[in-house]
Structure formats: structure tokens, C-alpha cells
Amino acid sequence: MRVLGVLKLLLLFALLSAGGIAWIALRPLPHSAESVTFSVPSGASLRRTAQVVESAGFDLPAWQFELLGRVLGRAATIKTGSYEVTGQTTALQILDKLTRGDVSQGQVVLIEGHTFKEFRAILNVTPELAHDSAGLSDNELLARIGAVPLNKSASPEGLFFPDTYLFDKGSSDLHLLARAYQAMQRQLAAAWEARDQSLPLKTPYELLILASLVEKETGQASDRPQIAAVFINRLRMGMPLQSDPTVIYGLREHFDGNLRRIDLKTDTAWNTYTRHGLPPTPIATPGFAALSAAAHPPPSDKVYFVAKGDSSSVFSRTLEEHNHAVAKYQKGQK
Numbered sequence: 001m002r003v004l005g006v007l008k009l010l011l012l013f014a015l016l017s018a019g020g021i022a023w024i025a026l027r028p029l030p031h032s033a034e035s036v037t038f039s040v041p042s043g044a045s046l047r048r049t050a051q052v053v054e055s056a057g058f059d060l061p062a063w064q065f066e067l068l069g070r071v072l073g074r075a076a077t078i079k080t081g082s083y084e085v086t087g088q089t090t091a092l093q094i095l096d097k098l099t100r101g102d103v104s105q106g107q108v109v110l111i112e113g114h115t116f117k118e119f120r121a122i123l124n125v126t127p128e129l130a131h132d133s134a135g136l137s138d139n140e141l142l143a144r145i146g147a148v149p150l151n152k153s154a155s156p157e158g159l160f161f162p163d164t165y166l167f168d169k170g171s172s173d174l175h176l177l178a179r180a181y182q183a184m185q186r187q188l189a190a191a192w193e194a195r196d197q198s199l200p201l202k203t204p205y206e207l208l209i210l211a212s213l214v215e216k217e218t219g220q221a222s223d224r225p226q227i228a229a230v231f232i233n234r235l236r237m238g239m240p241l242q243s244d245p246t247v248i249y250g251l252r253e254h255f256d257g258n259l260r261r262i263d264l265k266t267d268t269a270w271n272t273y274t275r276h277g278l279p280p281t282p283i284a285t286p287g288f289a290a291l292s293a294a295a296h297p298p299p300s301d302k303v304y305f306v307a308k309g310d311s312s313s314v315f316s317r318t319l320e321e322h323n324h325a326v327a328k329y330q331k332g333q334k
Helices: 002-016 020-027 046-056 062-071 091-100 114-124 138-144 173-193 203-215 221-237 245-255 262-263 286-294 317-328
Strands: 035-040 081-087 105-109 164-168 304-307 315-316
Touching: 020 062, 020 138, 035 046, 046 062, 062 105, 062 221, 081 091, 081 105, 114 173, 114 221, 164 173, 164 262, 173 203, 173 286, 203 245, 203 286, 221 286, 221 304, 245 262, 304 317, 315 317
Parallel strands: none
Antiparallel strands: 035 081, 105 164, 304 315
16 A cells, blocks of 8 residues: 555656656666666556566666556556667656567477478477477377367378467577467368369368378479379379378388388388378478468379479379479480
């Protein structure tokens, strides 16, 4: 009560002395650092915010900042988040920044074709994030963000949409992952709703798996639709998909960068040479273009493709044509 009474007296004095308020609001606040960062926690009052600002190292007693905020009617307009102040500033400029919600943001890029393991590694070395996922298993992480596994093994693979994500510095990596998960849910639902109804796919998850194969097999963006068409044709014909990236994914840590003939014969759940149909999970994260290609492959009679060595592929209708293309582009024969 005594503190509240003193504050009321100070407020009354301030109202009677415009010069006093102007001095608090406009005097330069020197600081030894080039930039100052601080975070206003969720639900923080003006008083708590004033304490945070003072603790950041500004020559600004908390009571002065609180008084300024109340005199200017800003007590209920403070926005939570992380803030960065650079160069010389004033109490009024800080208050304006807090009421605008001019938070400082970091950026992380989740890349098409990356695995979930690679996603986690990127987040773990992003210094502006709070690494709340550290030590969590994949299953624990999915539970923490409210993700619903789409497969029996509860694999997180392919469930996070690749994009550039901005975030408040100091915010949780779990919050960012939840955003990426929700973005993929929206993108997958839209692709499934708009898909070619004749596709031999039973669920949105199968579309996600197919899109991940298209993503990993594509060296040149313009080839995505044709690659999707080849896989769809093979599914319809009952042919094995024979996708090298699925074999590599199944080998996991045993893959040394060189795919051998013996690897193609080593059976895993993801080996599409030894097993027919789609693998049990995605093998990477597909982007929007791969989802679209998988949902709308063009009419095609091609069932083979091989890389030409310039990031593009050549597509063939018969095994004879394919063998000729392999000899030309991979074995150097004419």
C-alpha cells in the first residue's frame, strides 16, 4: 500500500509537471553495448515490464518507466515478445516499441528434401531459439506439439512443411515445429482435396509418401510432374518403384555415400527394389511443388527414367529405351 501511495503521489506530481514527464520520456539513455536485447514474458504487467527494462541495463529506474506508461495510458497495451534496441534511445522510444509489438525476430529455413533428423539438427544450432526439444525422443516431441502420427511407427518424417520461418528471438523450437507441422497439415489437406481422383492412392498419407519420393528423385524442377507420372504408372501396373533414395533412406547410418548393387538387394521396409508399392513412411519432406506434382501427374506412358548428369532426367516407355538411355548417359556409350 505504501508503494502504491508513493506512486500515486509521483503520478500527481508528474501530471502537474509536464517538464518532469518530458525529462523522463526524452532524455537519452546511454548504454555500453551496441545493442540490448530483452524479453517481456507473457502476461507481464507494466510494472513487471518496467523491471525487465531496468534489468536490461538501461539507465532508467523501473518506477520512472512505469510512471511514463501510466501517464501516457499505455499500461494495458504492452506486447509480449523479444525486443532489441540498438544505438541511443529514450524511454519514450522503448515504450513505443513495446506498445507496437516491434519484436526482434530470427529466421530459420527448413529445406525441401531434408529429413526430420536434418530439421532437428538445423534447429539445434539456431542460437536465437530456446532448445526445448533437446533430449526429447521423436515420439515425445510429436506429443509435445500435439502432432498426430499418420503411421503405425509414429514416424515424424515428412510431417513438417519446408519453408522460411520467422520467430521471436528466445521463443521455443517446439513452437516453430508446431507451426511447421500445422502448415504441412494444411498443404496436404489441400493437395488431397484437389487431387486427380483416378490416382491409385487411398489416403493423404500415401500422397505425402509419393511426394517425398518425387522430391528426392528430382534434380530439375520441371521434371517433377513426369517423375510423379512414372511412379503412378508403376503403381497401377504393379511394378516395383525401384527408387534409389528409398534404399538409401532404409540403410540409414550404414549408407556411406556410395550406393552398391548389394545395397539394392538388401531388404528393408523402404527398399522399393525388394518390395512392391509405396514405402511405409515418407523418406524426406516434400515441398509444395512435389505435393502438387504427386496430386496432379500429367498423362504419360513412361515407366522409366534415368539421370542425364546435368540434373535433368530422360524418360522412357520401354525397357529397351531405358537401357539405351542408361548406356548413353551413365555408362558413356553411344
